[in-house]
Amino acid sequence: MTALVATDLDRTLVFSPAATRRLGGGLPSRPVEVVDGVVISELADVVAAGLETLAAQTVLVPTTTRTVGQLQRVALPETRYAVAANGGVVLDGGVADAEWAGRVEETLGAAMPLDEAVALLTAACPGARIREAEGLFCYAVGDPAALADQAFVLADSGWRPERQGRKLYLLPPALDKAPAVAYVAELAGADRVLAAGDSLLDRAMVLAADRGWVPARSPLAAEPLPPSVTVTAAPGHAAAAEIVSALVRATGG
Numbered sequence: 001m002t003a004l005v006a007t008d009l010d011r012t013l014v015f016s017p018a019a020t021r022r023l024g025g026g027l028p029s030r031p032v033e034v035v036d037g038v039v040i041s042e043l044a045d046v047v048a049a050g051l052e053t054l055a056a057q058t059v060l061v062p063t064t065t066r067t068v069g070q071l072q073r074v075a076l077p078e079t080r081y082a083v084a085a086n087g088g089v090v091l092d093g094g095v096a097d098a099e100w101a102g103r104v105e106e107t108l109g110a111a112m113p114l115d116e117a118v119a120l121l122t123a124a125c126p127g128a129r130i131r132e133a134e135g136l137f138c139y140a141v142g143d144p145a146a147l148a149d150q151a152f153v154l155a156d157s158g159w160r161p162e163r164q165g166r167k168l169y170l171l172p173p174a175l176d177k178a179p180a181v182a183y184v185a186e187l188a189g190a191d192r193v194l195a196a197g198d199s200l201l202d203r204a205m206v207l208a209a210d211r212g213w214v215p216a217r218s219p220l221a222a223e224p225l226p227p228s229v230t231v232t233a234a235p236g237h238a239a240a241a242e243i244v245s246a247l248v249r250a251t252g253g
């Protein structure tokens, strides 16, 4: 049996120092993402070791809303596959899978053009920096409290607003991690999918998996979840450690 492990990165495996202060669950950790001398993300040492094991014994697929560039600057164990842009990009050996890109284009063809979404987001978020991601969706970077209100305003835009910390994403509703993970499972010949994630953007992926894990004190932990999904006892890095050790046990031997 081949198991595929799809796991979100931010606030599932890696945490900013600020998120760790807020969430708790701190463990000895190392910086895995540094921009202009500032530590953006840390990975607990025990989680790093668990990921090395998972990369060796399963098809490990980092699955993130980050752009390809933002994903590639995080120092993680090397994996053949990764999912970026909230399912919009499947990387195979570091290269975007063209077949998947074609399917995404077809699926999103009927959605509102990105330019219009950018205009809506810009109008809704005065003072925030607006960014486009992989030509698929956009996000605003700004004050978290203001962005929470603006997410509410964008709820009937036809696109999916999702605030995570200092970012407010606006995504086409059909752009999701779950179908991308199913596609990678097909490519890899996996017959079992295990998934972990902390946010509402991970919900479909975690629910579609044979088994799922969700960190305590995360937005997804506050949602109704089926028995296939386990919520960890501890938050933060300690949650990541629980998740990775459960994944190692579930896929070993």
Ligand SMILES: [Mg+2]
Pocket: 008, 009, 010, 011, 012, 197, 198, 199
């Ligand atoms: Mg996350």
